[in-house]
Amino acid sequence: MEVLSACDVHKSYGANEVVCGVSFAIEAGECFGLLGPNGAGKTTTLRLCLGLIDPDRGRITLGGSPIPQQARQARLRVGVVPQMDNLDPDFTVEENLLVYGRYFGLRERAIRQRIPALLEFAGLAGRARTRIQTLSGGMKRRLTLARSLVNDPDIVFMDEPTTGLDPQARHLIWERLRELLAQRKTIVLTTHFMEEAERLCGRLLILDRGRIIAQGSPRELIAHHIEPDVVEVYGDGVSGWAERAAGLALRLEKTGETVFCYADDPRALLAALESEHGLRYLHRPANLEDVFLKLTGRELRD
């Protein structure tokens, strides 16, 4: 069953087309990733799907309701973890959940009954009466996650849920997201951490300048777009080495003082590197980040 679909959606701000002809369909229970560099249109796409802004063109359906016409009704069954924390700083942990639950028309008693389980889920048990200002960044993020679940949603939108978190906090969030998937909830995730997308997303699409430039499962994307082996080479004289080694890899990319070598069979390349004493190298399987950089380029995006 489709829980979210977008069909040929367009959105412009002035002359700037931020989302141009985006289409996708997400099934219940999926973790679906929206990837792209800064300014690719990820957050705008999420806002369009939630009915917070109106598309110029195109059709969106969320939980069976047409968006934006019935966005409010659709959002009853939706949870959102926004990119920026917007918890209520004057409230305790518990009050944040209680007040947010009221926005969904939930009864006070029903929310209060849910709060212990939500705090447990977020690793915040025993913190019900803690003030927000005293929470760490990771705790705030987890509380935001708990808040997004206060209405027991079918689908959860997460806009860069782990940006700015340390590895421990990040892994905890990932674990919780897997639990949500095990409960058959649908997750729509934007991220620019390829590792995150590779770990969590069953399917994803890569957006660039408002357009879908690739989509599929992480494995499919890697298999389709990139050579299976990558050797990263660093060190003095790496440029000269790269010129000599051009024939050893299918593709060589140089950025700064690093050369990325993409190969189907890296054995000759590795053998050649063994005899280079000034150079260091890292041999690894190709990953989603390689695909991402190949498709969206290496230049900086602001």
Place this chain on the structure above:
Amino acid sequence: MIELAQRSIKRLSRPSLRFVPVWRRNFLVWRKLAAPSILGNLADPMIYMLGLGYGLGAMLPEVGGVSYIAFLAAGTVCFSTMNSATFEALYSAFSRMHVQKTWNAILNAPLDLDDVVLAELIWAASKSFLSGLAILVVIWALGLSASPLSLWVLAIIPLIGLCFGAIGLAITALAWNYDFFMYYFTLVITPMIMLCGVFFPTEQLPGAFQAVASVLPLTHATALVRPLLLGSVPAGIALHVLVLAAYTLAAYGAALVIFRRRLLD
């Protein structure tokens, strides 16, 4: 733009109680921080009223046919209500919208921007009601007003609060930082306090200023509250109420349109 205005107006005609949980959110914050808020909202105008009323009043003969403090009492009710609604609709609403992003969080729930703006309006009016009421209680306690007609002021205060809450929200919709509010205070609020019969009768002003004062909302607020406190039925009640209501609706409509353009486009 026109379509946007039409849509806002269409929604205006479909009121809903969805604003209530947002109002309750603001109420809960207020309850937690009530002490400084009460002090600022109540003590400040009270000090002005008592200080000027008795201090300056001792040097004055009657003003408008009554003692200066009895004259000033009505001005203080209006001024205090206006100030309280204005501060809430400017600084506090701006913090919630722009700084804390509380509105963004609320908009991800099944609420519309119109629900949030309506909640802010009613909240600003509610808070200012407390300010106006507190001054009124002091006025009664000091015996500055003994007429049963003064009970009608309880019905006028919410109208003053809604009016200045709505105007304040329209200003907030245009603001990009707190400094912007200085323009409104210096260019609108402060002159209004001087022109609209808070501290002295409007009739003291030169003709041109009287003409300006006659279209300002605070003039119509004092024109209603002062006679009621002094025990007479105000002249031209319908006109004064209509002017306050018109300011409220026009400013609220403008606020909705500007907020929509700002946050939903």
